[in-house]
Amino acid sequence: MLKSGVSSLAVIMTLVAFGLLVAAFLAVNSGVSMSGAPTFDPNPLLAPANGAILTDPSPTFDWLEATGGTGSVTYTLVITGPTATQSVTATASTYEVANPLSSGSYTWSVQAVDSTGAASGFVAPSAFSIQAAAQVYLPYLEKSACPVSSVAVYELIPFSGSPTDRPDSQHGDLNLALRGYNLTTAPKQLVNYSGGADSNAPRLAGLFNPNSLSAIPNVYRVNGWDWGCGAQGCATGPITDWDVTLLGLQTTQGQPIYIPERGPDIYGGGYKALVLYAEERRITLSYIREDTVAHGYAVHLENLCVDPNLLALYRSQIKSDGFRVGNQLPALRNDQSLGTALGSEIRVAVRDRGAFMDPRSCKDWWAKDVACSQGVVIDKEHPTGPFREELSH
Structure with a gap:
């Protein structure tokens, strides 16, 4: 989804044991934004849609831009899968997976962070699954x-x-x-x-x-x-x-x-x-x-x-x-x-x-x-x- 002001992605990828990173993020943020922090409109997660079954192991994640906050806004995308959690920091509200995802069930969520460090909190996650072409x-x-x-x-x-x-x-x-x-x-x-x-x-x-x-x-x-x-x-x-x-x-x-x-x-x-x-x-x-x-x-x-x-x-x-x-x-x-x-x-x-x-x-x-x-x-x-x-x- 094309959006105004989209800049090139600055991506930081880390892999940690399943659930640890998301648990830490959600325990701290739990969907509650700081005062003056960026905010999202309701249901900002666009793709993959909640409940989607995908055969492409390299999907593009797409979400609505956040509004408000101070200075430039970056996004933290968290993708939780069968064996690992990926945390991605991006400057645009879209991200194309660099390494193919394995088959299995996933959830994903994002939060917006402004230049002062004020964060929106993670939005309600969406679920999707990857099925190898042979399965479908x-x-x-x-x-x-x-x-x-x-x-x-x-x-x-x-x-x-x-x-x-x-x-x-x-x-x-x-x-x-x-x-x-x-x-x-x-x-x-x-x-x-x-x-x-x-x-x-x-x-x-x-x-x-x-x-x-x-x-x-x-x-x-x-x-x-x-x-x-x-x-x-x-x-x-x-x-x-x-x-x-x-x-x-x-x-x-x-x-x-x-x-x-x-x-x-x-x-x-x-x-x-x-x-x-x-x-x-x-x-x-x-x-x-x-x-x-x-x-x-x-x-x-x-x-x-x-x-x-x-x-x-x-x-x-x-x-x-x-x-x-x-x-x-x-x-x-x-x-x-x-x-x-x-x-x-x-x-x-x-x-x-x-x-x-x-x-x-x-x-x-x-x-x-x-x-x-x-x-x-x-x-x-x-x-x-x-x-x-x-x-x-």
Whole structure:
């Protein structure tokens, strides 16, 4: 995150036995600032976000600048890991790790110190973890590039309303990678919520041909998004409305993946979904003919190979600055393949008027194709479509 007045980093790195340095810092400061010392706005720790699971062992730490104090301000960054604690003194409110962090759980916090030695006290820490790529992304699959050619044919349709007002790759509602997501320990099976169900909701079993529910290797929570943070917004902690907001589904590498089916057309010719965002290994679909996820159903798919012809068609509608060329985007029909599985798991998130829902909810996304009798019963309403609208009024 760029900030005014950022100077070059002056970094002092020390490694001490796990917990000793932080214990000393926190025992002395315990979040209490001295009179006239620099102060932070609430929740100043930006990245890594609280609860984030990172695969990059060299993350950049980013926090809001402190205000007040006397003279120049420096920052003390403390990173507590599985075996050691790092203390870093920096003159700017960002720090890029010089030596890769090992896999494990971490916490981090900062305090600001002015030229007189007055300190803000350490802010409430954030937690994150580093997971080696082999634990999450199956690195042997990285050696197999996605297909570079295809015989599939796709078409553009016009969308109604205005195009999105942000570059596509920097849009927190379009590019799920910006938010990130975290493994969670909720049951890896369908669940039965109460509440009404929309018969026209997307059918997630349609991801496969024939329609089916595969095994569920992992479940995740997608991170929230703060639109007021920085120029384009930034990720926050995991969304906690539901125990799961991203579902892993077992696949075989190269297996065709289709759009989740839906009844209503969004345009003549049987088109059901609009491609709002695509890159090589993720895609975002809208089930309305508008350039937004805010007014209808939307689906995010991760860890797949988007068909190269579909990707090329999408990119033809994006300018070099990430904004739309005009008012057309690719559209897809039921039973139309949009790509293939990258490896042993694809991941799917489903949204209803912007809100991330639980993709395990049998009555909402699976009931037309899968028996719900074996699902875990959860005494909580999970309404969709018009039923969700009624609940909100």
